[in-house]
Amino acid sequence: MARRSTSKPLLSEADAPARSRPRKPRDPAQPRLLLDPMPGRVEPCLALLKSKPPKGPDWSYEIKWDGWRGAIHIEPSGVVRVLTKNGHDWSKRFPAVVEGAKQLGVASAILDGEIVVFDEMGRSDFGLLQAALGGPRGRLPATSAAFVAFDVLYLDGHDLRQTELKARRHLLEGLMIAGDAVIRFSEDFEGDPDDFLAAACEHGLEGIIAKNRNSTYRSGRLGDWIKVKCVQSDAFVIVGYEPSIGAYGGFGSLLLAARKASQLVYVGSVGTGFKEREADALRKLMDKIPCKRKTPPIPYSGKRQVVWQQPTLIAEIAYRGWTGDRKLRHSSFKGLRELQDDAALYDLDSGD
Known part of the structure; x- marks a missing residue:
């Protein structure tokens, strides 16, 4: 696999100093902050899907983690919250992440990252994360979950979103606790990104993320971050199932739909990847859905x-x-x- 890049003191980069926006007026609601008020929520920066990684000295490369995108908010009051991509508070679902954040020893911070569960090979696995929560739509506390941090947006009274990524990453790495901590740093690698992608795929990882080292933190999918996947993985809505007496959960396959011009369109079925307990739990959820249909909710022939x-x-x-x-x-x-x-349905028009 490609070699991990080594951090350099920011002051050594005399030709590219870290820049920051002007100070904001003090927020009366947060009187203890000397500089920038802490945002209640930040819309995440999203990676644009490409078939090949960009190359050049302006780009750094990280593993694409297979879990749930999240943000840790360490607030000036001492409260720690774990928010989902869409801003829902799931702190009770991830108590170990909350406790791990308290060990970082910062007065206030917003960390951007991925909530994951690792398999025995040290790879993040979405299925294991869901199992830790108690299966489909589970609500159990996932005590085995970890948080892989790849960005810091706010730190001890300073809003860092207008600071370059390389400076934010330098600060973030300095916060991490050595050893097998619950809050972990997403390392970046240098070298040929094609080789890094090939190594990631060979090791069964989901893919890689390329990030512009000079970019500020911009919410949305604007091209500052690029994702390249080993295997495609996207969200589709379940519109029905084929009953099967001998199969797990009593169904042979699920029928799926994607979005197209604000409508749902049939895109095929899936009949593999189900574990017995998972399939049984999924069937119970499907049986609870009201208003069973006699006709398909999509065009189907x-x-x-x-x-x-x-x-x-x-x-x-x-x-x-x-x-x-x-x-x-x-x-x-x-x-x-x-x-x-972060269940954004696959859009056939945009391919996103």
Whole structure:
């Protein structure tokens, strides 16, 4: 795998000093802060999907973690919150992450990162994260979850979003606790990104993220961060299932739909990737959905025996590509997503 880059003191980069925006007036609601008021929430910077990583000295490269995007808020009052991508407070679901953040020893901070559970090989695994929460739509506290931090947006009264990434990463690495901590630093690597991507895929990782080292933190999907996946993985809505007596959960496959011009369009089915307990829990969820349909909620001309349902549940699906008629190839079920998490349905128009 590519060699990890070594951190350099910021003062040694005389030709590229870290820049910061002017101070803001003190917020009366947060009188203890000397500089910038702490944001209640920051819309995340999102990675743009590309087939190849960008190259050049302006880019750094990290592993793409397979979990839930999240943010840790260490507030001036001492309260620690764990927020999802869409701003929902899931602190009670991740008590170990909350306690780990308290050990960092900072007065206030906002850390951007990924909530993960590692397998025995040290790889993040979305299915293990969902299992730690008690299965599909589970609400158990995931005591085995960790937080891989890859950015710091606010630190001890300073809003860092207008500071370059290389400076933010330098500060972030300095916060990390050595050893097998719950809050971990997402290391970056140097060298040929094609080699790094090949190594990531060989080790069974989801892919890599390329980030512009000189970029400020901009919310949205603007191209400052680029993701390249080993295997495609996206969110699709479940619109029905094929009943099967001998299969786990009593269903042979799930029928899936994506978004197209504000409508739902059938994109094929998935029949692999289910564990027994997971399939049983998923079937119970599907049976609880009200208003079973006699007709499909999407245009459908197939001949399968299907139990149609309201498009309520959203599944994360890994797949190898698309057929000529825009159906998923070699699909596999990874788990359920939640709207309050980051369940953005795959859009056939944008390919995003």
